[in-house]
Amino acid sequence: xxxxxxxxxxxxxxxxxxxxxxxxxxxxxxxxxxxxxxxxxxxxxxxxxxxxxxxxxxxxxxxxxxxxxxxxxxxxxxxxxxxxxxxxxxxxxxxxxxxxxxxxxxxxxxxxxxxxxxxxxxxxxxxxxxxxxxxxxxxxxxxxxxxxxxxxxxxxxxxxxxxxxxxxxxxxxxxxxxxxxxxxxxxxxxxxxxxxxxxxxxxxxxxxxxxxxxxxxxxxxxxxxxxxxxxxxxxxxxxxxxxxxxxxxxxxxxxxxxxxxxxxxxxxxxxxxxxxxxxxxxxxxxxxxxxxxxxxxxxxxxxxxxxxxxxxxxxxxxxxxxxxxxxxxxxxxxxxxxxxxxxxxxxxxxxxxxxxxxxxxxxxxxxxxxxxxxxxxxxxxxxxxxxxxxxxxxxxxxxxxxxxxxxxxxxxxxxxxxxxxxxxxxxxxxxxxxxxxxxxxxxxxxxxxxxxxxxxxxxxxxxxxxxxxxxxxxxxxxxxxxxxxxxxxxxxxxxxxxxxxxxxxxxxxxxxxxxxxxxxxxxxxxxxxxxxxxxxxxxxxxxxxxxxxxxxxxxxxxxxxxxxxxxxxxxxxxxxxxxxxxxxxxxxxxxxxxxx
Amino acid sequence: xxxxxxxxxxxxxxxxxxxxxxxxxxxxxxxxxxxxxxxxxxxxxxxxxxxxxxxxxxxxxxxxxxxxxxxxxxxxxxxxxxxxxxxxxxxxxxxxxxxxxxxxxxxxxxxxxxxxxxxxxxxxxxxxxxxxxxxxxxxxxxxxxxxxxxxxxxxxxxxxxxxxxxx
Ligand SMILES: Nc1ncnc2c1ncn2[C@@H]1O[C@H](COP(=O)(O)OP(=O)(O)O)[C@@H](O)[C@H]1O
Ligand SMILES: [Mg+2]
Numbered sequence: 124x125x126x127x128x129x130x131x132x133x134x135x136x137x138x139x140x141x142x143x144x145x146x147x148x149x150x151x152x153x154x155x156x157x158x159x160x161x162x163x164x165x166x167x168x169x170x171x172x173x174x175x176x177x178x179x180x181x182x183x184x185x186x187x188x189x190x191x192x193x194x195x196x197x198x199x200x201x202x203x204x205x206x207x208x209x210x211x212x213x214x215x216x217x218x219x220x221x222x223x224x225x226x227x228x229x230x231x232x233x234x235x236x237x238x239x240x241x242x243x244x245x246x247x248x249x250x251x252x253x254x255x256x257x258x259x260x261x262x263x264x265x266x267x268x269x270x271x272x273x274x275x276x277x278x279x280x281x282x283x284x285x286x287x288x289x290x291x292x293x294x295x296x297x298x299x300x301x302x303x304x305x306x307x308x309x310x311x312x313x314x315x316x317x318x319x320x321x322x323x324x325x326x327x328x329x330x331x332x333x334x335x336x337x338x339x340x341x342x343x344x345x346x347x348x349x350x351x352x353x354x355x356x357x358x359x360x361x362x363x364x365x366x367x368x369x370x371x372x373x374x375x376x377x378x379x380x381x382x383x384x385x386x387x388x389x390x391x392x393x394x395x396x397x398x399x400x401x402x403x404x405x406x407x408x409x410x411x412x413x414x415x416x417x418x419x420x421x422x423x424x425x426x427x428x429x430x431x432x433x434x435x436x437x438x439x440x441x442x443x444x445x446x447x448x449x450x451x452x453x454x455x456x457x458x459x460x461x462x463x464x465x466x467x468x469x470x471x472x473x474x475x476x477x478x479x480x481x482x483x484x485x486x487x488x489x490x491x492x493x494x495x496x497x498x499x500x501x502x503x504x505x506x507x508x509x510x511x512x513x514x515x516x517x518x519x520x521x522x523x524x525x526x527x528x529x530x531x532x533x534x535x536x537x538x539x540x541x542x543x544x545x546x547x548x549x550x551x552x553x554x555x556x557x558x559x560x561x562x563x564x565x566x567x568x569x570x571x572x573x574x575x576x577x578x579x580x581x582x583x584x585x586x587x588x589x590x591x592x593x594x595x596x597x598x599x600x601x602x603x604x605x606x607x608x609x610x611x612x613x614x615x616x617x618x619x620x621x622x623x624x625x626x627x628x629x630x631x632x633x634x635x636x637x638x639x640x641x642x643x644x645x646x647x648x649x650x651x652x653x654x655x656x657x658x659x660x661x662x663x664x665x666x667x668x669x670x671x672x673x674x675x676x677x678x679x680x681x682x683x684x685x686x687x688x689x690x691x692x693x694x695x696x697x698x699x700x701x702x703x704x705x706x707x708x709x710x711x712x713x714x715x716x717x718x719x
Numbered sequence: 720x721x722x723x724x725x726x727x728x729x730x731x732x733x734x735x736x737x738x739x740x741x742x743x744x745x746x747x748x749x750x751x752x753x754x755x756x757x758x759x760x761x762x763x764x765x766x767x768x769x770x771x772x773x774x775x776x777x778x779x780x781x782x783x784x785x786x787x788x789x790x791x792x793x794x795x796x797x798x799x800x801x802x803x804x805x806x807x808x809x810x811x812x813x814x815x816x817x818x819x820x821x822x823x824x825x826x827x828x829x830x831x832x833x834x835x836x837x838x839x840x841x842x843x844x845x846x847x848x849x850x851x852x853x854x855x856x857x858x859x860x861x862x863x864x865x866x867x868x869x870x871x872x873x874x875x876x877x878x879x880x881x882x883x884x885x886x
Contacts (some may be wrong), residue, residue, distance in 0.1 A: 269825075333764050503777040541771050567799045570772070572792035628792060631772070 125259030127289060127502035128250050129494025131297070132242065132263055132277065134193040134346060135319030137161045138491035141254055142499035149302075150249035154175075158487050160251070163241045164188040165228050174247035176310055185213040185378045187228050192238045194320050197276030204344050211352055213378040218701045236276050240283035248706055260287040262498040264490050266291035266321040268341035268547040270593060271605055271634050278632065285688070291632040294542050295325035297493030297662045298459045302484060303329040304540055309585055310454040311337075315472060315480070317435060318460035320346040324438045326446055327452070335543040338446035338566050346389070347462040350428055354384035354419070357427065358401065362415045365510065368406055372522075375405040379640060383565035387419060396423045408571050432471050439475060445566065445598060448546040451521075459676055464486045465535050477561045498538065544569055546629055551602060553590035555580045560597045562591075562627050569633055576624040576642075585616045589639050610639045610648050722774040726884040731770065732786055734836045739790065743814060744797035749837070751790030751876045756802060762874065767791075834877035842868040846878070853885065861885055 131138045136158045140149035149157040152175055160178035165171055165187050166701060172180060180188045189213065193236040198205045200218045209216050209224070219225035219234065224234045234443065247258045265277050265287075274291055281288035295314035302312065308329050316323040323341035327334055356371075358380045363369045366476060369378035383401045402414035458480045471480050510681045545566045551559040563573055588609050594602030613621050622642040629635055723731070735742075745752050750762045754773060768774075772788045802808040835843055849864035865882045872878060 309851060333768060335764070501773060501776055541767060541773060543767055543771075563799070568795040570788055570792045571795040571799065572789065573796050573799075631788070 125257040127260040127498040129498045131265045131491040140495040142495045196235045197273035200224045236279040237496040239280035243284035260289045262494045264294045267323045267339045298489045299327045301489045301492035307331045312455045314457045316459040317462040336545045338442045351384040355380040379404045448464045551592040569629045577623045578619045581622040582618045725767040738833035738836035745876045747797040749874045842871045
């Protein structure tokens with residue numbers, strides 16, 4: 124059996140590691156960095172550049188350098204927020220099969236999971252080199268409010284990267300696990316995760332070895348990227364005013380400004396005042412470039428981002444309210460993500476919670492730590508008495524990894540910690556008249572299974588379509604449609620006579636499966652919902668990067684294995700494509716007959 | 720909380736799987752009908768600690784593990800309902816209606832079988848002895864046997880109810 128690793132697959136940065144008998148170890152690149160940019164660069168001349176070496180190419184080779192792919196994973200390209208996010212990306216994104224985004228670089232069309240798989244492969248290889256063992260399984264973290272299709276996309280990415288995805292764990296939950304692991308505490312903690320693309324907030328009860336999520340919420344399009352965008356807009360208007368050139372319609376120019384914006388933002392974290400010249404702003408096809416001067420004070424910056432920061436505090440307020448807790452009930456606040464370094468964020472956070480956030484946590488690495496611990500626990504690979512050596516800040520406060528003692532010959536896992544997570548959004552079922560009713564409210568424990576009886580809305584209705592939504596609104600169209608399920612051949616009868624038993628099952632990865640059964644005929648249909656925009660690949664083929672120094676025989680063997688895997692994947696993709704196609708036809712038909 | 724041993728777990732699955740449909744939420748969580756929030760949360764943590772599928776991934780066969788997930792998912796649903804006063808009230812009303820439909824006041828035989836299945840074999844035996852004693856009019860030993868069963872399952876609403884009826 125190979126290694127089971129934990130991976131924090133971030134919008135901006137990714138971290139991977141393994142829980143070993145000496146503690147959690149994170150994989151570093153050749154320069155010693157443990158945090159790796161989630162960037163893939165595919166230069167025109169061929170080859171593939173990954174991680175921190177690819178990051179610098181955002182400036183030098185923008186149209187072939189893919190970043191923030193996580194913002195697109197499992198999304199419908201036609202969704203307004205996705206359109207907005209796409210507008211600021213310098214690489215082209217097109218609409219593919221099933222309305223999923225397709226990234227086009229160097230004439231190559233790639234699904235988003237394929238791109239994310241490249242990031243995962245990079246991390247996997249770093250781990251394999253460093254820990255000198257083959258990696259087979261992984262726990263991958265996702266934002267708590269990721270939807271079904273985003274989760275499926277992430278799992279798909281893992282599969283393409285050749286990993287058995289043992290579990291998707293919510294990022295804030297992983298952070299809490301790393302924070303409280305082996306500390307036998309009895310505390311309520313709040314996790315505030317503000318990264319590059321997303322914002323998540325969770326409240327957990329840590330009851331020695333049980334980590335129970337009491338409530339969670341977040342915003343998907345709220346992160347450091349959005350702040351960069353705001354500063355870039357500010358720089359653009361500055362340019363327009365002083366040089367009378369509007370860079371907004373010019374992608375190369377906006378890309379340059381975005382990169383500068385991120386630097387300015389980070390500079391303002393430790394300085395009161397930023398100013399200088401941004402040069403090399405290419406403003407037309409012939410490569411003409413200009414420079415612009417700017418000045419931005421911390422105060423001005425704070426007032427620019429105030430709205431964003433308030434939105435994060437609002438989420439905290441809502442989660443606390445929904446769990447029936449008050450600020451004073453929270454024992455500790457854990458900060459996660461690069462954007463929590465912004466002084467205004469820290470200030471508002473400590474004001475709101477009336478306490479200083481925990482400082483022993485490294486906001487960049489804590490999620491990967493938790494993922495690595497969970498991976499080891501699921502694999503049953505960590506044994507009693509192991510200790511975790513943690514990052515710099517944690518080093519003087521070491522976290523023991525004590526897995527408990529399994530009963531002899533019985534349970535192979537000591538498994539001293541247990542994550543009890545919840546659904547981040549209410550799952551609903553469509554009812555008559557354009558309305559919906561909640562079936563499993565948000566913050567329901569997972570895995571969970573609920574069954575309820577429904578009936579037909581009309582007499583002699585021979586078919587019902589069970590539409591499933593995600594969100595908090597009664598009106599169907601104010602929620603996100605997850606997909607639908609169709610039950611046919613219902614025997615004729617009066618309105619309300621049919622008895623349709625509907626079961627929602629949410630699996631441990633927080634993915635919904637729906638089942639419907641006609642109690643009179645015993646007809647049953649079951650489906651993982653087919654989501655519009657979900658990744659159904661048109662091209663699963665990945666190239667095989669062979670490690671150097673292999674004998675011809677070894678290489679041939681690897682190639683053969685790879686080819687087999689590829690064929691399997693293609694077959695599967697073909698099946699899924701056919702299924703999705705069928706589903707669409709059905710849904711269209713329903714619109715024609717106008718049944719509800 | 721120590722995870723259950725494989726033996727305990729398999730015995731539990733064998734008992735509970737056939738009875739799953741007939742069990743109410745209180746029985747699934749193993750709490751009395753008047754349990755408060757704290758008791759409910761404690762019971763859920765206890766059960767999760769013992770039988771959560773993540774804790775038994777590597778000792779069970781895939782099909783056993785699947786069954787465990789099904790049972791756990793039902794327990795989670797019981798927890799979701801019982802911890803919320805609103806859901807709990809609605810559930811009690813629905814449940815009362817359902818009961819009325821099947822039989823009046825007395826439990827349906829299938830429900831008794833389900834509730835019994837939850838108990839350990841020893842407690843089941845004690846319960847049967849109590850019922851037999853009651854039939855012969857020996858209330859004292861019926862009570863004694865029920866008490867002994869209750870000592871094994873102090874939270875069992877089913878046994879408490881039976882004891883109350885006997886008196
Ligand atoms: N010193 C800093 N000041 C302000 N923002 C920062 C700082 N360091 C990093 N960030 C921002 O944090 C974000 C990345 O955070 P990270 O937690 O790595 O994101 P993700 O998990 O989404 O990949 C980026 O937007 C980056 O600009
Ligand atoms: Mg992150």
